[in-house]
Each structure stands twice: as structure tokens, then as C-alpha cells.
Amino acid sequence: QKEVEQNSGPLSVPEGAIASLNCTYSDRGSQSFFWYRQYSGKSPELIMSIYSNGDKEDGRFTAQLNKASQYVSLLIRDSQPSDSATYLCAGGSQGNLIFGKGTKLSVKP
């Protein structure tokens, strides 16, 4: 069974801090990884994609991938209350995306 595991949270950080979200995956054949943000009552929104080992930065977001450890993470710098949402990690394999159950992030003013 191919799985993507995330800590459900909630993860609570103060405004301005770095939020660190983590994800592990079971399928070594996974080639592409994505982070989605989902606000309550809304559909998921793609915020980051990463395909190779290392870091990828986009604004306040940094995705990190370690294929040897089967580990993906998302760092959010200078967290804002508007970042409060559920973050879904997904891994791509054989034409499908496997989604984690999501980590709920709460950024306190």
C-alpha cells in the first residue's frame, strides 16, 4: 500500500516564526512531490512542487526533498495568520498522486 504520512497537527506557531511541515512516503518509485494548501471549506491550492533532492525556494516557502530518506518538508518563513490552513503533501507515482491526510497549521498573531 503506497502511503504518504503527515502529522495531523495542529501545529501552532507564533506570527513571524518558521513553520516546519514534514511528510514521509513509502513508494520509492515516487518521482514528483507537491505541497498543497487548503483553507477551511475550500479546495486545495498547489503551492510548491519539487522533483529532485535538495531545496527549492519560492518566496517565503522552501520545499526540501530527500529521496534516500523518503522525506519531504515544507518550511514557511515569517509565518502569517493568513498561512493558517491545512497543508497536504502529495507524491507522484505511476500517473497518480498519493495525498497525505494533511497537517493543520495555526499561526497565532
Add this chain to the structure above:
Amino acid sequence: GAVVSQHPSRVICKSGTSVKIECRSLDFQATTMFWYRQFPKQSLMLMATSNEGSKATYEQGVEKDKFLINHASLTLSTLTVTSAHPEDSSFYICSASTGLGYEQYFGPGTRLTVT
């Protein structure tokens, strides 16, 4: 780019009736479209995967005769919930993929309430 629309955004129907939900990729051709269901405070549940011109592939436990999926063109897929019952009330979300990578772009979702 990569915009996906869904219609309607909300629908209320009576038990026993059928409801059709449309999913359109507005600025790209979607070789594959996906349908998900999400109950309150729960995670996304994949219902089915459809490729243009082919029959949909349903996940285990999803009744294909109840949830009819049509993917007639590279920009349009429809989900019809037949003989809807109150337990079908949920948030239905489609997503689309270009097939070049694995990323999926989600529509805004349709909130279905069956009374």
C-alpha cells in the same frame, strides 16, 4: 494558468433525484481528470480517475452506477450523482492534470446537500 472551474458551486437537491457537476479546465488540455469527495474535517478521498474518451477507473468502494463520470473532451468532465441520498451530502472536488507531470490542479469544489 492552470485554472479549473466547477459548476455549480453549491447545490441542494431532494432525496432520490440526480445531480450533475461539471469540471472544466479553462486554459489547458486535461488528459486526466480526478474526482474527490471530502466530508467535514476529513481528508480528500479519491473517487475515480478518468481519461478523455475512456471509461473512468473507480476506487474501491465507490459505486460506478451511482457516480457516473463522463470525460468527453480534453477540457470537460462531468460527475452525475444518481438517486442521491442524504449520506451523499459532501464537498465534491475535481482536479485536472496535463499528463506531463503528476501535478493536479483543483477546481473550487461543489458543495452538495441532499435533503
